Amino acid sequence: MPGNAVEIRGFTKRFGETVAVDNLTLDIYDGEIFGLLGPNGSGKTTTLLTIATVYKPSSGDILVYGHSVVREDYVVRKLIGIAFQEPKAMWVDKPWDLLIWHAKISGYSSSDARRVVREVMEELGLWEHRNKYFYQLSGGTRKKVELAKVLIQKPRLAILDEPTAQVDVITKHVLWDIIKKMRKQGTTIIIATNDMFEAEKVCERIGIIYKGRLRKVGSIEELKDAIPGGDIVEISVEEDVLGEAVLKDLSVYGRVEVSGNVLRVYMNKGEEKSLEILEYLRKRGISVKRIMIKEPTLDDVFMYVTGAKLRE
Numbered sequence: 001m002p003g004n005a006v007e008i009r010g011f012t013k014r015f016g017e018t019v020a021v022d023n024l025t026l027d028i029y030d031g032e033i034f035g036l037l038g039p040n041g042s043g044k045t046t047t048l049l050t051i052a053t054v055y056k057p058s059s060g061d062i063l064v065y066g067h068s069v070v071r072e073d074y075v076v077r078k079l080i081g082i083a084f085q086e087p088k089a090m091w092v093d094k095p096w097d098l099l100i101w102h103a104k105i106s107g108y109s110s111s112d113a114r115r116v117v118r119e120v121m122e123e124l125g126l127w128e129h130r131n132k133y134f135y136q137l138s139g140g141t142r143k144k145v146e147l148a149k150v151l152i153q154k155p156r157l158a159i160l161d162e163p164t165a166q167v168d169v170i171t172k173h174v175l176w177d178i179i180k181k182m183r184k185q186g187t188t189i190i191i192a193t194n195d196m197f198e199a200e201k202v203c204e205r206i207g208i209i210y211k212g213r214l215r216k217v218g219s220i221e222e223l224k225d226a227i228p229g230g231d232i233v234e235i236s237v238e239e240d241v242l243g244e245a246v247l248k249d250l251s252v253y254g255r256v257e258v259s260g261n262v263l264r265v266y267m268n269k270g271e272e273k274s275l276e277i278l279e280y281l282r283k284r285g286i287s288v289k290r291i292m293i294k295e296p297t298l299d300d301v302f303m304y305v306t307g308a309k310l311r312e
């Protein structure tokens with residue numbers, strides 16, 4: 001059984017009167033891609049920056065591979081790599097120079113640094129931009145430079161704050177594949193995002209955070225199953241034969257609606273239970289034309305657990 005990469009224990013962070021994160025307790029497993037999903041201002045960046053030892057907790061603690069961000073921040077810093085939400089170029093002002101510098105402080109020799117930086121820049125489609133000034137780069141390209149730092153570093157724990165914000169859709173898919181590859185190579189990854197498609201596409205488990213509080217944690221399946229009547233099973237039958245009796249019998253599975261020859265059942269675990277419904281209809285001599293099982297989206301889950309929309 002994998003251990004925990006990160007153990008967040010009763011973590012609270014205040015900025016003056018603002019409680020940015022309120023008593024957060026959460027485990028992130030070794031080797032997984034974990035998504036912190038929430039709208040702007042929900043506390044994602046504050047959490048990531050505290051794991052990365054940029055902020056100190058107001059109370060509580062966070063352990064990264066067993067090391068406290070409060071007492072052993074110098075150890076934690078060696079274990080993590082972070083791609084910030086807002087890339088900031090430092091005194092070096094071209095991607096090539098910045099990444100070479102980053103490679104060297106990550107422990108590469110000069111020749112290895114040049115090799116690995118070139119490899120990563122080519123993989124991310126950054127090579128043509130290597131000698132441009134930062135102000136000449138698009139927001140998306142700057143985000144790629146941020147991600148490049150982490151790929152070069154190959155940390156045990158990668159912290160990615162909205163890694164594909166401002167990136168076009170095709171590039172998003174490329175970056176998601178690269179993030180998944182990084183995980184296969186053994187890096188644990190935490191992604192903050194407000195993009196439910198990204199969360200669904202990349203993350204193995206998700207924590208929904210809203211107004212500084214963790215509202216729900218689980219795999220996508222678990223989150224969706226948390227909605228009572230979470231799946232929508234839609235069955236079209238050959239003829240208009242769905243009478244009151246069918247409605248009543250099927251109500252054991254959840255809310256049932258009939259319109260014409262279409263039957264809709266709002267239920268949990270639709271994939272499993274729909275087989276029983278098909279069997280029931282077959283026994284009654286009702287022939288089925290088509291069956292569809294629709295899942296609620298993460299947006300639906302977000303709304304269910306917070307009462308708010310992920311995006312206004």
Ligand SMILES: Nc1ncnc2c1ncn2[C@@H]1O[C@H](COP(=O)(O)OP(=O)(O)OP(=O)(O)O)[C@@H](O)[C@H]1O
Nearest residue numbers: 015018019020038039040041042043044045046047
């Ligand atoms: N350095 C700071 N000083 C004061 N308040 C802050 C600071 N950083 C964050 N906050 C406040 O804490 C709350 C959480 O912000 P945080 O940036 O962690 O949210 P987020 O979910 O990452 O949102 P975003 O995607 O907009 O960054 C917000 O109310 C924010 O205004």
